[in-house]
Amino acid sequence: MIEANLPLLVPLTFLIPALLIPLIGIRVPGAAYPLALAAVLVSIPMAVFGLFRVIAGGPVSYTLGGWEAPIGIELVLDPLASFLTLVVTVVSCLVLIHARQVASVEHPDKRVPYYSLVLLLLAGFCGILSTGDLFNLYVFLEISSLAGYGLVAIGDKRAPVSAYRYLILGSVGTGFYLLGIGFIYVMSGSLNMADLARILPHILDQPPVLAGLILTVTGIGVKTALFPLHFWLPDAYSSASSASSALLAPLGTKVGAYILIRVLFFVFDPDEVEQRVPITTIIAWMSAAGILYGSLMALAQQELKRMLAYSSIAQIGYIGLGLGMATPLGFTGAVLHILNHAVMKAALFLVAGNLRVQLGHSNIAAMDQRLSRQMPWSMAAFVVAALSMIGLPPTAGFFSKWYLVLGGIQGSYWVFVAIILLGGLLNTLYFFRVVERVYLPMRRGRSDPAVANEGREIVESGEARLFMLAPTLVLAGLLLALGLASSFLVNRVIHLMIPAGL
Amino acid sequence: MEIEFIAGHNLYWIISLLLLVGLYGMLAKRNLVKKLVGMNIFQTSIILFYIAVASKRNATVPVIDATLGSVDPAHYINPLPHTLMLTAIVVSVATTGVGFALLISIFRRYGTLDEDALLKRMR
Numbered sequence: 001m002i003e004a005n006l007p008l009l010v011p012l013t014f015l016i017p018a019l020l021i022p023l024i025g026i027r028v029p030g031a032a033y034p035l036a037l038a039a040v041l042v043s044i045p046m047a048v049f050g051l052f053r054v055i056a057g058g059p060v061s062y063t064l065g066g067w068e069a070p071i072g073i074e075l076v077l078d079p080l081a082s083f084l085t086l087v088v089t090v091v092s093c094l095v096l097i098h099a100r101q102v103a104s105v106e107h108p109d110k111r112v113p114y115y116s117l118v119l120l121l122l123a124g125f126c127g128i129l130s131t132g133d134l135f136n137l138y139v140f141l142e143i144s145s146l147a148g149y150g151l152v153a154i155g156d157k158r159a160p161v162s163a164y165r166y167l168i169l170g171s172v173g174t175g176f177y178l179l180g181i182g183f184i185y186v187m188s189g190s191l192n193m194a195d196l197a198r199i200l201p202h203i204l205d206q207p208p209v210l211a212g213l214i215l216t217v218t219g220i221g222v223k224t225a226l227f228p229l230h231f232w233l234p235d236a237y238s239s240a241s242s243a244s245s246a247l248l249a250p251l252g253t254k255v256g257a258y259i260l261i262r263v264l265f266f267v268f269d270p271d272e273v274e275q276r277v278p279i280t281t282i283i284a285w286m287s288a289a290g291i292l293y294g295s296l297m298a299l300a301q302q303e304l305k306r307m308l309a310y311s312s313i314a315q316i317g318y319i320g321l322g323l324g325m326a327t328p329l330g331f332t333g334a335v336l337h338i339l340n341h342a343v344m345k346a347a348l349f350l351v352a353g354n355l356r357v358q359l360g361h362s363n364i365a366a367m368d369q370r371l372s373r374q375m376p377w378s379m380a381a382f383v384v385a386a387l388s389m390i391g392l393p394p395t396a397g398f399f400s401k402w403y404l405v406l407g408g409i410q411g412s413y414w415v416f417v418a419i420i421l422l423g424g425l426l427n428t429l430y431f432f433r434v435v436e437r438v439y440l441p442m443r444r445g446r447s448d449p450a451v452a453n454e455g456r457e458i459v460e461s462g463e464a465r466l467f468m469l470a471p472t473l474v475l476a477g478l479l480l481a482l483g484l485a486s487s488f489l490v491n492r493v494i495h496l497m498i499p500a501g502l
Numbered sequence: 503m504e505i506e507f508i509a510g511h512n513l514y515w516i517i518s519l520l521l522l523v524g525l526y527g528m529l530a531k532r533n534l535v536k537k538l539v540g541m542n543i544f545q546t547s548i549i550l551f552y553i554a555v556a557s558k559r560n561a562t563v564p565v566i567d568a569t570l571g572s573v574d575p576a577h578y579i580n581p582l583p584h585t586l587m588l589t590a591i592v593v594s595v596a597t598t599g600v601g602f603a604l605l606i607s608i609f610r611r612y613g614t615l616d617e618d619a620l621l622k623r624m625r
Contacts, residue, residue: 150600
């Protein structure tokens with residue numbers, strides 16, 4: 001019985017505590033964190049079970065209220081959805097364990113709303129992943145977006161301004177998505193994804209269908225921060241509190257990328273669409289531009305979180321490039337990169353959080369060799385994640401880029417292969433800038449004492465506490481493990497996700 | 503053809519105009535409250551679009567009417583877009599609420615809602 005209900009159970013596990021936390025938290029603020037952690041811990045076994053069940057026995061579908069699809073709303077767990085649900089639950093669990101300390105240092109008066117918003121965000125994400133209905137997806141997208149605006153607003157002094165900018169641009173994105181599925185619904189009469197996949201090949205020559213697809217992809221592009229629709233991202237990630245950005249940066253844009261995959265590859269047939277509108281080609285070129293833009297901007301940043309935010313734009317570029325190439329290997333690389341980037345960005349943002357709590361700042365200019373003695377483990381995790389971002393074996397990042405390059409060779413997109421390699425070089429430059437300051441002996445006149453003393457008053461020295469350090473190290477260890485397990489993952493799990501159209 | 507194309511779709515032209523007015527307000531206005539007004543116009547135009555495509559000539563509300571004799575769908579307007587838009591209206595109200603909450607927080611911290619003045623004070 002529990003098997004058939006799995007697609008609904010995971011979002012509900014987050015949704016119910018999300019509503020309970022404000023009710024209980026108003027009397028007992030201390031109960032918010034255990035409730036949130038319990039919800040995430042319960043969701044992980046369900047996600048694991050769901051993934052094994054789907055791999056062994058095919059997709060699991062649940063019809064809400066007993067109304068059969070396509071009349072009713074259907075929730076479906078297929079290999080892609082259940083795999084990403086597991087990624088979301090595991091990463092969010094580690095971030096949440098880490099967040100307790102960060103939350104009590106950075107925003108002690110907003111802990112209860114923080115945990116409630118986190119669970120709403122996760123409910124939205126898991127709902128997006130498991131839904132089989134385009135309008136239902138819009139509703140979950142708005143749930144996660146609204147929670148995301150709230151999470152960004154919990155942060156430093158500038159956070160509400162960044163959150164407001166994110167809200168305006170995010171609303172343009174979701175508005176375009178809604179308009180796009182309106183066009184598709186008017187022409188096809190259905191909102192169910194599986195049903196649409198059957199209907200759309202017959203009506204693909206109608207201009208409104210293609211216009212709907214373009215509007216949908218543009219709208220999701222804003223939420224995914226696909227270059228050049230990324231303007232909200234750097235401000236939002238750098239002024240949100242470390243606990244919020246560590247959750248939004250690895251997961252938020254990845255769920256957007258999932259919607260792109262779902263719409264472009266499962267609802268529509270990419271080859272058929274490509275003959276009419278070169279939409280995957282446009283995504284590939286935009287992503288390639290995004291890789292170069294994000295990497296160059298990251299090189300210019302003086303603040304670690306802002307650098308990581310720009311690096312996110314570049315990494316979204318890799319995912320978009322894999323999708324845009326529309327080859328099986330490129331698709332594999334893109335899905336693998338969604339997983340790897342979620343883990344490595346989480347690790348990097350957790351290190352940034354450790355720095356903010358222990359040093360009171362995360363200015364690159366103020367870092368020096370003392371840091372490698374003061375926080376050896378955090379910095380070691382940073383180096384592992386940085387190596388993975390650069391793409392050195394045996395870390396996970398190497399393997400997703402490897403598949404992306406193979407995908408480029410498979411489709412003979414030589415320019416994209418060159419850009420992936422150039423992007424790796426730029427990654428090396430901007431991460432080495434930090435690693436050099438922390439590990440290599442300092443040359444004279446490099447450290448600026450004015451910048452170094454800029455941090456907040458609450459400064460603890462020494463390595464981060466255990467509950468902050470442990471998730472950071474687990475994520476760094478996961479990067480090595482995922483690197484070693486990547487061929488297993490590709491052959492046994494991602495292999496099942498490749499859509500029939502490719 | 504041109505006259506018919508414009509006159510025959512006048513509702514859609516108005517909706518498109520509203521959509522563009524909303525987008526202009528959101529992206530070009532310098533006052534943050536006006537951006538929010540633009541967002542509402544933008545969302546309303548999308549809601550109107552759904553309602554417009556659901557309507558039919560000489561059709562009634564989608565409750566089975568015995569005097570019409572049959573359950574021919576041509577006699578009833580399409581109820582689904584209306585129900586979808588109820589949800590979209592709720593979303594729009596919630597987004598507006600979050601937007602105003604953020605605006606109050608911005609105004610308390612910086613004392614202005616003008617984007618240029620805000621950028622100066624944020625430095």
